Amino acid sequence: MKGLHIQGIGVSEGIRIAKAYVYKPAQANGAGSTPPGELISDNPAAIDAELGKLRDAKARCAEQLEKLTEKAKEAVGEEQAGILAGQRKLLNDPAFYPKMEARVREHLESAPQAISEVVSHVAALFEGMNNDYMKERATDIRDIGSRLLACLSPGQTRGLTGITGQVILVADDLTPSDTVQLDSTQVVGFITRTGGATSHTAILARSLGIAAIVGAGDYIDAINDGDILVVDGSAGLCIARPQEAEAEQYRLRMKQDLARRQSLEEYAARPAVTADGVRVELAANIGSAAEAENAVRQGADGVGLFRTEFLFMNAPAMPGEEEQFRAYQEAARMMEGRPVIIRTMDIGGDKELPYLQLPKETNPFLGFRAIRVGLLRQELLRTQLRAVLRASAFGTVKVMFPMISGLQEWRQAKAILTEEQAELRQEGIRFDESMEVGIMVEIPSTAVLAGLFAQEVDFFSIGTNDLVQYTIAADRMNEHVAHLYDYFHPAVLQLIRTVIEASHTAGKWTGMCGSMAGDPLAAPLLLGLGLDEWSMEAGSLSLMKKQLAGLDRQECRELAERILRLDTPQAVRQSLEAFCNAKKLGV
Ligand code: PEP
Ligand code: MG
Numbered sequence: 085m086k087g088l089h090i091q092g093i094g095v096s097e098g099i100r101i102a103k104a105y106v107y108k109p110a111q112a113n114g115a116g117s118t119p120p121g122e123l124i125s126d127n128p129a130a131i132d133a134e135l136g137k138l139r140d141a142k143a144r145c146a147e148q149l150e151k152l153t154e155k156a157k158e159a160v161g162e163e164q165a166g167i168l169a170g171q172r173k174l175l176n177d178p179a180f181y182p183k184m185e186a187r188v189r190e191h192l193e194s195a196p197q198a199i200s201e202v203v204s205h206v207a208a209l210f211e212g213m214n215n216d217y218m219k220e221r222a223t224d225i226r227d228i229g230s231r232l233l234a235c236l237s238p239g240q241t242r243g244l245t246g247i248t249g250q251v252i253l254v255a256d257d258l259t260p261s262d263t264v265q266l267d268s269t270q271v272v273g274f275i276t277r278t279g280g281a282t283s284h285t286a287i288l289a290r291s292l293g294i295a296a297i298v299g300a301g302d303y304i305d306a307i308n309d310g311d312i313l314v315v316d317g318s319a320g321l322c323i324a325r326p327q328e329a330e331a332e333q334y335r336l337r338m339k340q341d342l343a344r345r346q347s348l349e350e351y352a353a354r355p356a357v358t359a360d361g362v363r364v365e366l367a368a369n370i371g372s373a374a375e376a377e378n379a380v381r382q383g384a385d386g387v388g389l390f391r392t393e394f395l396f397m398n399a400p401a402m403p404g405e406e407e408q409f410r411a412y413q414e415a416a417r418m419m420e421g422r423p424v425i426i427r428t429m430d431i432g433g434d435k436e437l438p439y440l441q442l443p444k445e446t447n448p449f450l451g452f453r454a455i456r457v458g459l460l461r462q463e464l465l466r467t468q469l470r471a472v473l474r475a476s477a478f479g480t481v482k483v484m485f486p487m488i489s490g491l492q493e494w495r496q497a498k499a500i501l502t503e504e505q506a507e508l509r510q511e512g513i514r515f516d517e518s519m520e521v522g523i524m525v526e527i528p529s530t531a532v533l534a535g536l537f538a539q540e541v542d543f544f545s546i547g548t549n550d551l552v553q554y555t556i557a558a559d560r561m562n563e564h565v566a567h568l569y570d571y572f573h574p575a576v577l578q579l580i581r582t583v584i585e586a587s588h589t590a591g592k593w594t595g596m597c598g599s600m601a602g603d604p605l606a607a608p609l610l611l612g613l614g615l616d617e618w619s620m621e622a623g624s625l626s627l628m629k630k631q632l633a634g635l636d637r638q639e640c641r642e643l644a645e646r647i648l649r650l651d652t653p654q655a656v657r658q659s660l661e662a663f664c665n666a667k668k669l670g671v
Pocket of ligand 2: 486526547549550
């Protein structure tokens with residue numbers, strides 16, 4: 085008998101073998117999370133004991149909120165910290181905590197049951213109100229509920245911090261903020277029930293070097309805590325409780341994998357040059373200043389995308405100008421003069437920042453996200469731009485705005501930057517006066533209007549992860565439409581060509597920082613289309629250099645011409661595979 089084979093979507097390569105760690109975050113929001121409805125005994129001692137648990141949890145919760153409020157005050161000032169202080173007040177509201185005690189006393193409900201009932205009830209009341217501000221308070225209520233539940237049984241909620249030894253996480257879902265906290269020396273792999281290939285959780289897994297599978301569905305319920313698991317992140321295959329022979333086969337593949345990686349190491353120190361001698365600019369995507377060091381080690385020519393929101397997701401409250409400045413300056417310093425493109429905060433979509441209290445949305449990827457947040461909550465954008473500008477005095481820093489959908493947005497963002505530049509000048513603070521300013525092309529409307537944008541921006545960076553989802557209307561997070569989500573879709577390719585050509589006509593340049601840029605199969609096509617800068621996870625750089633060394637630009641131009649006439653993603657893939665196989669290139 086073989087072990088249980090579970091097929092999901094492989095999103096971060098690597099083979100790992102380790103014990104399963106089933107992750108169960110605390111929840112207090114919804115019927116499914118209500119603990120079993122067993123009643124406690126009506127014996128006064130039992131009631132007192134249950135009330136004692138509830139009071140202890142409340143005290144722990146209040147203490148945590150107090151500490152967090154203090155921290156937030158230092159980092160972001162009184163106003164933002166007020167949200168946490170507000171939660172503390174809510175804890176003492178007569179319509180909230182006392183009702184929990186009453187349920188224990190009068191209905192003999194257990195402490196977790198009482199918390200869940202009151203939280204659901206109060207949150208529903210707020211949600212039903214005819215006022216957006218009040219509706220949003222439901223999030224606060226649920227937040228406190230989760231915190232209370234976690235405080236009730238600190239040992240039982242399986243957090244991500246209590247892990248010892250090497251494990252493979254098994255979870256319904258991991259948020260990007262869960263993932264950003266993972267220690268990759270302990271969590272060597274993960275498998276989740278839901279999720280898509282270019283979710284930010286998947287992107288983080290790749291940059292942390294964690295083998296990962298998402299969208300595995302309900303099969304994960306068959307995995308028990310402590311089971312031995314094999315995760316093959318390239319094939320999207322997880323084997324639970326493998327037979328010894330199977331495990332041995334994967335151990336051998338792990339060794340081969342390591343040998344393959346080592347054989348690529350020599351490429352790290354070399355520049356990326358095609359067979360016909362064309363130098364290609366290969367950059368790395370990073371999510372923290374610390375990752376810049378790894379980017380240099382892996383041979384990056386620069387940073388093509390600094391996802392700054394990961395910085396914010398790792399903090400208990402919004403980092404202020406000084407803290408941001410230090411992170412950007414550090415990245416610029418580590419890159420030693422190589423360009424660093426800092427993208428302004430792209431929060432929203434699958435990336436939440438609890439302390440920003442953004443409204444819950446039905447379609448977050450089509451909603452209040454990225455530059456839309458920055459233009460409305462301008463204090464956030466202005467603080468960040470000041471920090472970026474100050475860092476520009478310490479290296480080659482460029483800035484770009486995410487999710488631009490029209491010229492109006494770009495002009496507004498640029499005007500804010502100009503105002504902040506003027507402010508700094510007046511304060512006598514140094515910054516790079518000729519810093520390049522660009523936009524991400526992630527929305528079809530912007531790709532279509534690339535010719536107009538190219539008159540005004542310094543550069544484009546194509547974000548295929550979003551461009552694909554918006555062009556094909558296939559959610560990047562949704563495993564049920566993963567078969568549609570494909571950057572080789574002819575419509576996506578037409579948009580990419582439009583953007584690159586528009587930039588060249590105007591004497592500007594185009595980079596790409598979506599996952600397509602790191603795919604060796606896409607390399608001949610992108611080279612043929614004339615892409616100027618390629619930015620990918622640092623771990624992909626060596627393989628890409630090897631791939632480019634086997635390509636001839638003129639040949640690739642001709643290939644691109646042929647491919648742009650094909651009508652399905654499948655035909656495009658086949659054509660690229662045939663081309664690479666004929667040249668004996670690894671794909
Ligand atoms: C993209 O959309 O391709 C991109 C690089 O941005 P993100 O993945 O952070 O949305
Ligand atoms: Mg994007």
